[in-house]
Amino acid sequence: NAGVTQTPKFRILKIGQSMTLQCTQDMNHNYMYWYRQDPGMGLKLIYYSVGAGITDKGEVPNGYNVSRSTTEDFPLRLELAAPSQTSVYFCASTRGVLAGGYQETQYFGPGTRLLVL
Amino acid sequence: AQSVTQPDIHITVSEGASLELRCNYSYGATPYLFWYVQSPGQGLQLLLKYFSGDTLVQGIKGFEAEFKRSQSSFNLRKPSVHWSDAAEYFCAVGGGATNKLIFGTGTLLAVQP
Numbered sequence: 001n002a003g004v005t006q007t008p009k010f011r012i013l014k015i016g017q018s019m020t021l022q023c024t025q026d027m028n029h030n031y032m033y034w035y036r037q038d039p040g041m042g043l044k045l046i047y048y049s050v051g052a053g054i055t056d057k058g059e060v061p062n063g064y065n066v067s068r069s070t071t072e073d074f075p076l077r078l079e080l081a082a083p084s085q086t087s088v089y090f091c092a093s094t095r096g097v098l099a100g101g102y103q104e105t106q107y108f109g110p111g112t113r114l115l116v117l
Numbered sequence: 118a119q120s121v122t123q124p125d126i127h128i129t130v131s132e133g134a135s136l137e138l139r140c141n142y143s144y145g146a147t148p149y150l151f152w153y154v155q156s157p158g159q160g161l162q163l164l165l166k167y168f169s170g171d172t173l174v175q176g177i178k179g180f181e182a183e184f185k186r187s188q189s190s191f192n193l194r195k196p197s198v199h200w201s202d203a204a205e206y207f208c209a210v211g212g213g214a215t216n217k218l219i220f221g222t223g224t225l226l227a228v229q230p
Contacts, residue, residue, distance in 0.1 A: 004160075031216055040126070042207060042220040043161075050215060058217070090160060097216050102168060103149040106211075106218060108160040 002026050004109035006091050012115045013081040021076040021112050023091030031096040032074040033058075033106065034066065036087040043090065049074055050096065081116045088113050119144050121210050123221035130198050131229045138193040138224050140208030150191040151209040151218065152182055161207065167191065178202070203228045 007022045025032065030051050035043040045058030049068040063085055065077040074093075078085060092106040122141045130136055142148055149168050153161040165176025172184040182193045191208060205225045211218040 033217070035220075040222055042121075042222040043218075044220075045217060048215060048217060056215075092161075094216055097214055101147075101212075103211050103216050105151075105163050105166060106216070108153075108162075110160045 004091055004093055004107055006089075006109040006112050008112060009110070010113045010115075012117060013078075014117060015081060015083065017081050018077070018079050019081070019114075021078075021089055021091075021114075023074045023076065023109060024072050025074075025091075025093040025107075026072065027093060027095075027107070028071060029093035029095050029107075030071065031094045031104075032068070033092045033094075034064070034074070034076045035090045035092065036060065036085075037090060037111075038087050046076065046089075078114075083116050086114060086116045119210065119219050121208050121219055121221035123206075123208055123224050125224045126222070127225045127227065129227040129229060132200050133197050136193075136195045136198045136202070136226070138206050138208075138226070140191045140193065140221060141189050142191065142208070142210045143189065144210050144212065144219075146212050148191075149211045150182075150184060151211065152176065152180070152191075152193050153207045153209065154178075155205045155207065155223075157204070164193070164206075198226075198228055200228045200230065202226060 033048045034046040047066040049055045089112045091109040094106045095104040151166045152164040208221040209218040
C-alpha cells in the first residue's frame, strides 16, 4: 500500500494565483485532514472530513477550500494565494473513532512545500 | 482551552546519553496522547500513543512515554540516544468524535557524536 500520497512535492505560486493540493489515501480511511506547518508553530488543522461529502473547518480555514467526493481523495484548494500561505502542508487520514471512543492513529503524507511570492 | 505545550524548543544530547522530552497538555475530556517524529523533509511518523491502561507505553525505536494525569504530562524518554534520532518531535492530544489532533510546537533534537 502507498498509504497517503500528496502532490506536488513543491510549488512556487505568485500572489493571487490559485492551485489545488492533491491528497490520496489507499487505506479506505473515512477520516481525512489537512494541516499546515509553520516554523516554531507545530501543525495547525485547516479542514477535515469524516466521510465522502462531509467536510468541516479546522483551526485555520481562511483562504482555503476543500471537497470530498470520494473516500480516497481530499483536495485542498487555494483560490487567491497570499504570502501568508507559504507553508508546508500535510494531509493525514485515519479510520476514525471506533467503538468505545478508541481513537485510531492518523497517518501522514510526505507533505507539500508551498512558496507564495 | 485545549492545548499542548512542549517547553523545550531545542535539545542537544550526546550520543549514548539518555533523553527526556517534555509534554504538558490541557484537555477537558479523557486525553488520547501521541508522540510523532519528523525527520528533515519528511512527514510525521507515529512513535507511540496512549489511550488507557498502563501509563507507561512502549513505542518504536526504543522510545517510551509515561502518562501522568496528576501532572497533565506525557513525557517521552529514551535510555540511550543514537545519532539517527536527530529529528523534530511532536506531542499531540486528541479525542472526540472527529479524532482531531492538537499539536505542540515541537522539540528539535540534535545529537552530538
